[in-house]
Amino acid sequence: MQPGDFFEGGAELVGKVVLVTGAARQLGGRFVRRIQRDPDVERVIAVDAVTPPHRLGSAEFVRTDIRQSAIARVLAEHAVDTVVHLAVTGGSAGTGGAHSTVKETNVIGTMQLLGACQKSPTVRRLVVKSSTSVYGGTSRDPAVFTETTEPKSLPAGGFAKDAAEVEGYVRGFARRRPDVAVCVLRFANILGPYADSALAEYFSIPVMPTVLGYDPRLQFVHEDDVLEVLRLAAREPRRGTLNSGTFNIAGDGVLLLSQCSRRLGRPTLPLLLPALNWVGSALRAVGATDFSPEQIRLLTHGRVVETTQMREVLGFEPLYTTAETFADFARSRGSGLLPPERVGRAVDRVAAMLDADGLDGLKDDAYAAEGAKR
């Protein structure tokens, strides 16, 4: 991406005022710091109900709960023209709150925010962070979801249901305010060195419980790509692209859960579905991780989305593929009980033992072939 791109979509004379919700979360904080460096952004207003533990740079932090109507005042006071709504979260250990609080922030907060936006004469652009979990995921779903795929069964609860409801409200808002460009970004599982999502926590369990007889396909998107695409969505579209609408955002390619565990070097413990539910509630009870029914669903059927719209309409090319995102994440987490290097060396030792029996040079051939593949 060239720096010149910023000015391509119509040079704005007045700098933009961007309001970012959910700034106390890791991702929100990073986005606030990132977007204030954009030359066409004049001011950044960061909003959250709790004081962020991280720096927000030159951004103005307003501590307000978006579930309260005070958010309308904030919008009016600062003449905000771009709203980036990141306070739609799965609510992992970072927030410390029970799910009811998270759900309220997700749903009631979005309703309040949208109400405030509808009243505001200055808002011209709304970006909402959603998730590919709105597609659900059952055995009767197609292998790859497109933006227009209707979920076979609506998510029964948890974050997926919140996200689906939030999207419903956002669609209603887009109908009532056709003058506001609305962009809904459905992110695949966000991973990276700073990830604090439930899935990142799951990948940190020394022995990962899995569903016996299922090997889900997973797709990841890197944090850096998330920030980039949010920036792209928050400004005027570049020539030939359109940044309003709904887009799936995911890195290229697919990893199976078994591949993930091997690349992380963390062994898996396959459990029958009922047993896994039980282990999940036990882990939740001790606060080890948020092992929700929704996450078990992801770990059963997996979820893969199509990203053609992201490339061709939104004009966004992620820097990281799914595998690269996972590699970056794995590096930041340190090795597990069975690091792939050590396992690989064990196989090499077996090969060396056979080599001693007269397999001269052949191993090297195999290695050369392997090297060529890499």
Add this chain to the structure above:
Amino acid sequence: MADAKVIPFDEDRPRRRIPRRVRAVPAADPVVEPPAGPEPAPAAAPGDSWDRRIAGGLAFLRRRVTGDYEVDDFGYDKELTDQVLMSLMRPLYDKYFRVEVKGIENIPAEGGALIVANHSGTLPLDGLMLQVAVHDHHPAERHLRLLAADLVFMLPVVNELARKAGHTLACAEDAQRLLEAGELVGVMPEGFKGIGKPFGDRYKLQRFGRGGFVSTALRAGTPIVPCSIVGAEEIYPMVGNAKTLARLLGVPYFPITPTFPWLGPLGALPLPTKWTIQFGEPIPTDGYAAEAAEDPMLMFNLTDQVREQIQHTLYKLLVQRRSVFF
């Protein structure tokens, strides 16, 4: 059988047999690129060949245990399919059912195509054998991507293996995506009606669903290759169907054969019938207008054409067959 009269002419014609490809020398075919994996090259000495095989196996093992392999969006694991799953099915294919393949040249060497086959045999072994047949006999070693029922993806273990072997759910979205990606897609439109039909109805094609496969092929502009499989009907002669038990287990039918469930697991052994798989002349679909896929009349006509062709070939193969088992 209305066309019984044509038999003598058919019998007179010398039967064309495709010479079985010699499996031991995979690189013998000049068209075929050497496989990506470190599969052993044709060996000079037998001992050398074994050494190479072990080295190749270890390299394969190393990639598997470190997770260093790739799967596509559908979960298809090419390496695992080629090196493990296919090898597991091959004895059944070569030795047990002794599958004879005819008309493999009707499958295009590249680009998408939809193979439409009849479905039978209580368990979907015919689909798996079709997959091996296409891969082992086609000069380009094409991989068949089968469309399977949702039951397959509900069962633990089975769903995992099916995805890794390249199968996916039989729905228009998946089929079209695969066809547009230039893959060879296999579908058995009879579904459970075909595979779970009583033994008395063998080789009588059932209704071909709603003809969704035709509109999918039309949208993707890929040819339809009709395929007739003879021999699969007799592997489990289904003489009864325990409907109540099936409903309790949540499966579409519960087969009762002369041996199953009376002999327990032994009764689940398929009968060693002799199979013939014949691929017919491809039916082109690229000559139609864009809105043709929405035309129900055309859909029904094309569906009937495919169905007739498969049924006709089935009858022809049946009269040529000397015995069920040889």
